[in-house]
Amino acid sequence: DAKTTQPTSMDCAEGRAANLPCNHSTISGNEYVYWYRQIHSQGPQYIIHGLKNNETNEMASLIITEDRKSSTLILPHATLRDTAVYYCIVREGTNAGKSTFGDGTTLTVKP
């Protein structure tokens, strides 16, 4: 699986959009971008995934650059409950096989 690079930490004001970047310059054509988050002491939670098109669900939006070498997870109206570690992972698209988690980005939403 391709390696990802994320900032160690970010802050965001409550109610504002949180934009979390991820670099995955070695991504291959059959690899998807997945995002998970882990709220303190809980298990990681799946957020969203995408291949090349932008994706949106009830939790977030995922913007993938045209060359697919980077992506941004957007939480449109961050709340205090969105404070968590956010992990960007790239892997083959089927749910088969393993996912490797890096260090992630610690997002702190401040009032």
Added chain:
Amino acid sequence: DAGVIQSPRHEVTEMGQEVTLRCKPISGHDYLFWYRQTMMRGLELLIYFNNNVPIDDSGMPEDRFSAKMPNASFSTLKIQPSEPRDSAVYFCASSLASSGRRGYTFGSGTRLTVV
């Protein structure tokens, strides 16, 4: 669905004792993963199963660790003998390969402390 269920939530044991962690995946899921999380090493994949068969155990630290999946609804991770450096949070996750919702579902974890 109750999600992925892990037990116990917390385990404190003495060095040298055997520890068994348990996981019940989501019904119908065909993949099961065991991860370990520490401050120093983050989330590490230990082993995963497909249709109850171990596929990749390259992350298992050493022979003291073993995992089994006797049926589709139950898996165990055993440490024998346990050591203080095994102290960590152990997560179990499951997934369905053919699912349109392509992600893992994690349990709440077992916090293991070996003293």
